[in-house]
Amino acid sequence: MKSTKTSASAAATQATPAGPLPIDHITPLLGGMSPETFMRRYWQKKPLLIRQAMPGVRPPIERSKLFALAGQEEVESRLIVREHATGSAVVKKSRGKAAVSTPGQWQLTHGPLSRRSLPPLDQPGWTLLVQGLDLHVPAAYDLLQQFRFVPDARLDDLMISYATDGGGVGPHYDSYDVFLLQVHGQRRWRIGPLKDTRLQDDVPLKILTHFVPEEEHVLEAGDMLYLPPGWAHDGIAQGECMTCSIGFRVPEGTDLAREVLIRWMEGMDTIDKPRLYQDPKQAATSTPGLIPDALRQFTADAVARLMKDPAGLQSALGEILTEPKPRIWFQSGEPLPDGAGVRLDPRTRMMYDEQRVFANGESWRAGGKDARHLRQLADQRFLTASVVAQVSEAVRELLNQWAEDGWLHPLA
Numbered sequence: 001m002k003s004t005k006t007s008a009s010a011a012a013t014q015a016t017p018a019g020p021l022p023i024d025h026i027t028p029l030l031g032g033m034s035p036e037t038f039m040r041r042y043w044q045k046k047p048l049l050i051r052q053a054m055p056g057v058r059p060p061i062e063r064s065k066l067f068a069l070a071g072q073e074e075v076e077s078r079l080i081v082r083e084h085a086t087g088s089a090v091v092k093k094s095r096g097k098a099a100v101s102t103p104g105q106w107q108l109t110h111g112p113l114s115r116r117s118l119p120p121l122d123q124p125g126w127t128l129l130v131q132g133l134d135l136h137v138p139a140a141y142d143l144l145q146q147f148r149f150v151p152d153a154r155l156d157d158l159m160i161s162y163a164t165d166g167g168g169v170g171p172h173y174d175s176y177d178v179f180l181l182q183v184h185g186q187r188r189w190r191i192g193p194l195k196d197t198r199l200q201d202d203v204p205l206k207i208l209t210h211f212v213p214e215e216e217h218v219l220e221a222g223d224m225l226y227l228p229p230g231w232a233h234d235g236i237a238q239g240e241c242m243t244c245s246i247g248f249r250v251p252e253g254t255d256l257a258r259e260v261l262i263r264w265m266e267g268m269d270t271i272d273k274p275r276l277y278q279d280p281k282q283a284a285t286s287t288p289g290l291i292p293d294a295l296r297q298f299t300a301d302a303v304a305r306l307m308k309d310p311a312g313l314q315s316a317l318g319e320i321l322t323e324p325k326p327r328i329w330f331q332s333g334e335p336l337p338d339g340a341g342v343r344l345d346p347r348t349r350m351m352y353d354e355q356r357v358f359a360n361g362e363s364w365r366a367g368g369k370d371a372r373h374l375r376q377l378a379d380q381r382f383l384t385a386s387v388v389a390q391v392s393e394a395v396r397e398l399l400n401q402w403a404e405d406g407w408l409h410p411l412a
């Protein structure tokens with residue numbers, strides 16, 4: 001079992017559990033479509049503007065708390081300051097931070113960002129981006145749960161952007177799908193298919209040189225814009241504005257293969273008995289620098305043997321996909337009180353396949369009733385007290401261990 005990591009500042013959430021949205025129910029979130037229909041018609045295919053996807057939505061965090069969060073070491077934040085084309089806005093230098101800047105255009109500063117390093121509220125054209133808000137703020141975690149009609153293996157995080165009038169990150173494209181949910185004020189989005197991928201030189205952000213918008217929409221609080229990967233977009237705040245971006249993970253094939261192979265081989269050390277190279281037929285050589293053919297064949301055989309173990313690949317994949325995000329620490333907890341239900345910590349990643357259950361980079365084999373209970377926990381992210389009362393001794397022990405590790409908590 002992984003050793004428990006601790007962090008004083010990682011707060012446990014009091015989020016009310018909610019299971020995933022039923023996939024055949026029509027929902028305002030998707031403009032009166034069901035998740036099934038949305039996925040079939042729009043996902044990875046074409047943009048969708050949804051007016052009042054979340055009527056009455058409130059920002060998951062208030063401005064002053066967001067600014068305080070951006071100052072924390074374990075929170076990923078960025079400040080982007082833009083000088084207006086007229087040159088009328090004065091760009092304030094971020095004190096004490098190394099900033100990559102281009103005179104007269106854009107300035108990017110990576111967090112942690114003290115309140116003093118943020119420009120004044122009445123300065124137009126700046127944006128604060130805070131990544132992974134769902135890991136730190138219960139309301140953001142709850143909001144993200146509504147998008148679990150997409151597999152957790154693809155769902156990444158909720159980023160929030162705070163902008164003053166005219167603020168934005170410039171015309172760009174992302175390699176992932178994104179839902180852009182307006183939660184406060186107004187933002188004017190211009191979007192268009194990506195025809196020219198060239199980026200501006202000498203700017204610290206990826207900004208398109210030739211952005212040709214085809215549509216323009218002003219989003220009010222509650223409105224949402226879905227964009228598939230590779231759609232050019234530029235969102236400019238009209239007055240003070242806050243936007244939540246629900247982003248997705250896009251594994252790159254070679255990177256994923258590399259990670260899986262490394263993990264797969266690590267797992268193999270423990271299950272495969274060592275096979276030592278033998279060369280009783282090696283003749284005396286007058287070319288000692290030459291790699292023997294037999295050794296090349298021995299290596300090829302070893303790799304082929306590894307590839308014949310698909311279970312190893314599945315374990316490695318599940319462990320990699322549930323690996324906690326960098327800078328994530330769990331606060332150790334208490335064993336579960338008798339009669340309690342459980343809910344996963346927002347930072348816990350839990351998934352499963354036909355044979356195994358994965359959580360936070362580890363895997364367990366599970367079948368029968370145990371698998372049913374653990375899969376239910378992965379899908380709902382909570383188990384009621386009545387379900388916990390039915391679990392086997394082995395699952396109970398696992399849940400207790402996870403509670404002590406801070407991976408889950410008693411259900412309030």
Ligand code: SIN
Pocket residue numbers: 127160161168169174178233235243244245
């Ligand atoms: C923003 O909210 O300012 C940027 C989000 C995005 O363009 O993906």
Ligand code: CO
Pocket residue numbers: 172173174178233
């Ligand atoms: Co974007």
